[in-house]
Amino acid sequence: MTYTTEFRPTVLSNPYLSSNIADAVTATTAQFKQLSIDDQLAVLWYAYTEMGRSITPAAPGAARLQFAEGILAQIKAMSYDEQLQVMRDLASNANTPLCRSYGVLSVNTKLAFWYQLAEMMVQGTVVPMPAGYQLSAPGQAVLESIKQLDMGQQITVLRNTVVNMGVDPLAD
Numbered sequence: 001m002t003y004t005t006e007f008r009p010t011v012l013s014n015p016y017l018s019s020n021i022a023d024a025v026t027a028t029t030a031q032f033k034q035l036s037i038d039d040q041l042a043v044l045w046y047a048y049t050e051m052g053r054s055i056t057p058a059a060p061g062a063a064r065l066q067f068a069e070g071i072l073a074q075i076k077a078m079s080y081d082e083q084l085q086v087m088r089d090l091a092s093n094a095n096t097p098l099c100r101s102y103g104v105l106s107v108n109t110k111l112a113f114w115y116q117l118a119e120m121m122v123q124g125t126v127v128p129m130p131a132g133y134q135l136s137a138p139g140q141a142v143l144e145s146i147k148q149l150d151m152g153q154q155i156t157v158l159r160n161t162v163v164n165m166g167v168d169p170l171a172d
């Protein structure tokens with residue numbers, strides 16, 4: 001009788017199955033980046049609705065949101081279509097003046113900026129999610145990965161995602 005040792009290279013090298021904490025954050029960040037732009041926005045939205053309860057209202061205020069007030073006011077003055085376009089531009093690193101203004105914000109201000117946009121979506125001053133919106137399967141998978149992380153890891157993933165948005169005007 002011949003015994004063969006079962007070899008599972010795909011499982012062993014699959015970052016999503018790693019128990020390493022840093023890898024879980026890295027993997028979830030990478031998973032997020034692979035989503036379509038609209039899925040990225042939708043996952044951020046659902047992360048906000050899930051985390052909203054756990055983030056104290058003071059936390060986003062802790063960031064120096066005054067540096068984002070200019071672009072928030074610009075966005076508020078736009079039509080829903082234009083607002084959606086701006087958020088798609090940010091997520092896809094379109095080289096626009098607004099994306100360059102965003103690019104110079106600190107990481108926490110970027111987080112606070114997205115938090116503020118989500119609050120404005122709730123208020124109706126920024127384009128709301130379409131009624132009955134169905135998150136795609138890949139989007140749901142990323143949301144699940146985020147939910148499995150602890151609060152600190154979730155914030156790290158969110159930081160990683162928002163820091164990659166917009167355009168750094170000093171980078172080129």
Ligand code: 45D
Nearest residue numbers: 038041042044045048059060062063108112114115117118
């Ligand atoms: O029609 O300063 C689709 C701490 C489909 C403390 C759409 C902190 C088509 C220090 C594209 C879906 C670290 C705690 C429409 C800060 C369609 C500190 C639209 C942390 C309309 C700041 C989709 C703060 C749209 C944290 C418009 C953790 C989606 C903040 C928009 C977390 C989604 C903030 C938005 C989060 C999501 C904000 C705006 C998770 C915002 C999420």
